[in-house]
Amino acid sequence: MHATKRETEILNTVRLKGSVTTMELAEMLGVTDQTIRRNVIPLVERGLVKKVHGAIVAPDRLLEAPFHRRMLENQDAKQNLATVVAATIADGDSIMLDAGSTTSYVAQALVDKKNLTVITNSAQIASTLAPNPTNKVYFAGSELRSDDSAAFDAQALKTFNQFDVQYAILSATALHAQRGIMVQKAHEAELSRMLISRASHVIVAADSTKFDRKSLISVCEFSDIQTLVSNEAPIGELAEALETNNVFVSTPNT
Amino acid sequence: MHATKRETEILNTVRLKGSVTTMELAEMLGVTDQTIRRNVIPLVERGLVKKVHGAIVAPDRLLEAPFHRRMLENQDAKQNLATVVAATIADGDSIMLDAGSTTSYVAQALVDKKNLTVITNSAQIASTLAPNPTNKVYFAGSELRSDDSAAFDAQALKTFNQFDVQYAILSATALHAQRGIMVQKAHEAELSRMLISRASHVIVAADSTKFDRKSLISVCEFSDIQTLVSNEAPIGELAEALETNNVFVSTPNT
DNA sequence: CTGCAAATCAACATAAACCAACATATCCTT
DNA sequence: AAGGATATGTTGGTTTATGTTGATTTGCAG
Known part of the structure; x- marks a missing residue:
């Protein structure tokens, strides 16, 4: 599994569940947490996810709305x-x-x-x-x-x-x-x-x-x-x- | 097997599975990874597939849209x-x-x-x-x-x-x-x-x-x-x- | 505030993928 | 069959991705 594919997996998971820990992703995708952190960087740069200590979360603007x-x-x-x-x-x-x-x-x-x-x-x-x-x-x-x-x-x-x-x-x-x-x-x-x-x-x-x-x-x-x-x-x-x-x-x- | 035939094979595989590694294709088609890389070049130029490190992937239709x-x-x-x-x-x-x-x-x-x-x-x-x-x-x-x-x-x-x-x-x-x-x-x-x-x-x-x-x-x-x-x-x-x-x-x- | 555990980050090592250049084989034309 | 063009394989060096280790930061309980 390559980096690009992992990125889309991470994005899907975050969008679906709202938030996910680095460790969960690491286990799910069969790589170390360090690799997950590296894969998350471009997603954060594009504003698609947000990083907090301990987890990757969907950006605020999506979560705030009641909808x-x-x-x-x-x-x-x-x-x-x-x-x-x-x-x-x-x-x-x-x-x-x-x-x-x-x-x-x-x-x-x-x-x-x-x-x-x-x-x-x-x-x-x-x-x-x-x-x-x-x-x-x-x-x-x-x-x-x-x-x-x-x-x-x-x-x-x-x-x-x-x-x-x-x-x-x-x-x-x-x-x-x-x-x-x-x-x-x-x-x-x-x-x-x-x-x-x-x-x-x-x-x-x-x-x-x-x-x-x-x-x-x-x-x-x-x-x-x-x-x-x-x-x-x-x-x-x-x-x-x-x-x-x-x-x-x-x-x-x- | 000719290059053009391999090209269509590569394209089919990518479309079917979404992504595929160079090595998988090399093994599947009985040629070296180097040849696969060469065969992929025209496909990338025509925008039919995209290359990322470690794999050939289907182009993200949304990202390829002119807008x-x-x-x-x-x-x-x-x-x-x-x-x-x-x-x-x-x-x-x-x-x-x-x-x-x-x-x-x-x-x-x-x-x-x-x-x-x-x-x-x-x-x-x-x-x-x-x-x-x-x-x-x-x-x-x-x-x-x-x-x-x-x-x-x-x-x-x-x-x-x-x-x-x-x-x-x-x-x-x-x-x-x-x-x-x-x-x-x-x-x-x-x-x-x-x-x-x-x-x-x-x-x-x-x-x-x-x-x-x-x-x-x-x-x-x-x-x-x-x-x-x-x-x-x-x-x-x-x-x-x-x-x-x-x-x-x-x-x-x- | 302090200390601890977990998470993160930085730096290095390694393996895999990639690319360029050359060598060899195959095809096509005449 | 000869020669040029094209395709493929091979080799070695370069880049990239990942894992590992150890230092640093963060969040939290006491």
Whole structure:
């Protein structure tokens, strides 16, 4: 294993876990801690990671935002279910991607697809998928909120409304047997409904911590969606509600 | 086995595995490592693979993108002039930021400002400045081009047109005594003119490599701008033209 | 504040990879 | 078949990456 490959490994690990010790990296990559320190120098120079005594950490600006904290919560679960969602999408498909920590993982899992048409209201997702020259990426919205650099204004609705796509990939704050898909803010709900109305196949991506909870606003019934992708299969009442409404449930194991 | 056949073999292996050592290839193809090194040279020249010490690796698609190459060219100069631009901007100011490698550095230099109102057509700049909760960031545009994740469509023009700001910060491809500010594409020029018309103070950020050159389209006369920020002061005819039109020239030394 | 352990850094040694130059083999043309 | 051009192998010196050792710094408990 050469230095360059180790650099990308280090970067990935730091981005995934937020921080990692020199020793952990040394063991993981089968070299001495000294070599790790040397490999980290160019990464620090490029501002991609930061060094503190005892560990390599992601730069502050990424960690401070609440959104980035959500990116770090349940990261394994989100990573896994993102892979499952990505497996559903084929080269050349057209998709709408809602803003959210889970959907950001989905976007990351889609970088190697080709010829995608992507419409999203998240600046982060847009700049993840736009650099691929085979893709066609549209940003929906104008006024960005600071939390996650995403737009939920009239312009966002208007842009989504112009398109008809194969898949809409939604995030959610809660899933509840009686109340269906739920989110925290009224304008998030409104936007989600727009995505649902413009896609022939609606995929909800939500990790199992969202199960059997309520949030503030109900976005839609389960009958309005086609697929739920999660890290675990739901059980009990929620599972029944999904089955009754013919929602296909997809998990890493199936 | 001929050299050309080995070349395709090398390319396939690199694409399949991401990276491979010279020795592995030598063994696999039954020739010495020296021959492999020679066979790799034309592949590197064509940009199909990259060499690092210890291995041949697939080129980092993102880094090879023209925009990212521009980000790396004249890094110090751009960094310096970005600091100068940032010094001009005060907390609470309203600014429009054009897409470009130089303006990306400016955005980076503005992260610690507070209460900025920012309108930009670059997704990258938007996601640099939006996470600061004291800022108000608007993204202008919908259809992103892959090169730099920026928008130059009608929607972008329309959004910029809604605002009136204190500063417009423009990038440029060339500055020429007779032809003024120049860029490479017609829609870039159109967008720049929109920014100029909506700002009370126009700042052009351009490093000294842009001086005394021509590009395809003329954006505006020097009389239309107020400030030029660069890493070096221009000389000769260009300096005269700027002075005649009362353009204030600002550099890291002044 | 002091002392200790862990982490870091600096300097050197070694091994691996690299490159340049020359020697040899192979191919192609006439 | 001869000769030139090209490709490959070989050799030796140069650079780079890694490991090792010991000195220095840092964080923390008492």
